[in-house]
Amino acid sequence: MELAEAWDRVQRILLEERVRPTVSYRDRVDEWRQENQGKLFDEEMLEITRRWSKLYMNPRPLLSKDRECRPRHVHEFPGEYVFRSENFNLLTIIYVELSLEDRASLMSFLTQLLSSRSSSRKSENKDPFPSFRNYISEFPLLAEFIVRHGHAQELFETLSSLAAPTIPLVTLFLELEEMIALNFTLFSDEELKAIPRKLQPLLEHFGKIVKAGTFNSTRGHAPSDDQREQGQIARGICDSIGGLLEECRTARHYYLKEELLNENPNLDIESDKKKLTDSLSKLGFHNDLIATLRKAENLYKPTSDAFDLKNCIGLIRSFIERLHTDSAATIAGTMQTTVADEWNPSTQFLRNNRIITEQQDKLARGLYAVLSDEGVHPVMAKREFCRLARNMVIEYGVMFLSILEQKGIKIS
Secondary structure: OOHHHHHHHHHHHHHHHHHOOOOEEEEHHHHHHHHOOOOOOOHHHHHHHHHHHHHHOOOOOOHHHHOOOOOOOOOOOHHHEEEEOHHHHHHHHHHHOOOHHHHHHHHHHHHHHHHOOOOOEEOOOOOOOOOEOOEEOOHHHHHHHHHHOOOHHHHHHHHHOOOOOOHHHHHHHHHHHHHHHHHHHHOOHHHHHHHHHHHHHHHHHHHHHHHHOOOEOOOOEOOOHHHHHHHHHHHHHHHHHHHHHHHHHHHHHHHHHHHHHOOOOOHHHHHHHHHHHHHHHHOOOOHHHHHHHHHHHHHOOOOOOHHHHHHHHHHHHHHHHHHHHHHHHHHHHHOOOOOOOOHHHHHHHHHHOOOOOHHHHHHHHHHHHHHHHHHHOOOOOOHHHHHHHHHHHHHHHHHHHHHHHHOOOOOO
């Protein structure tokens, strides 16, 4: 798909989102109850309810009540709520059809939209979430899409430089509060650490707008109608940022807690994991691939249940598959030929062109087969298998990238 055609389709989807928002978070327990009326909880739902009771000693609150608090309660186990959005799925279909270069261009277009003042409309419903004065916007979808496709850094860099408070921005920050509260592992610990620093200039700038829009008898300042309006919108954003910063602190505590509870970590594996992510960036692999590895890591933790571990293995399998398909596509391009965007053809292409040896080919295929048969097909995965699979893929990834580097191959 050409970028111009993709951009036209994206704009149509965003306009539809402004009229009829699809972004939402659903309580997995409530969804299960609605779909399985009269049935006893299955193992996964029992695990979620037990975990909550053990941590908080009280019933799970309604999400609507949760949203009334600021700062929001950050859920230590993000799997309790699931993100849903039809328009997000449509945008993703378009996104994956683009080349890596055009994907980056699309993300740039999307972040530029954040300065728009006209991206909102009055809702026909009463107090939908997220909204401001009953105005809704496509900005929450933009936030979800940009972050979930590995571009959180670009999002916050853009936000830090915005000059004017707008109603769409209020809804975006409400969504960011929701994201960290319910799915904080969308952000790495480093990203959570950087958010307060990146938002500080915006907080100070909008704080001045709040002050300019507030009547002050001591200073003899009476704001104009426009200043008052801008001040109220800026206050909504500043209040949201204040809650967001506290959420970041709590989420980072959970990351620290996980790290300290992770008994006897393999220091060589942890070192190679960093080497792997550094090499992915150095060789020009797309952020999506790094985000996949990061998400798998977020699911591999001492508190993970069998379902988290199964999903972790699925992501590890996707990671090693993309490692081969992206590499094969790049090499094929330099040879003015093509290769199917699939595991078997890509791996065979790498072997035929002596990127990997016969034994390395067997190792990769064996690892991929084990991940498929033992991790993807069963309903649940055991921790020991997940640990071994994770470690093996990390080490294979380091070896494979070192081969590419030695041969002078870069993805972009």
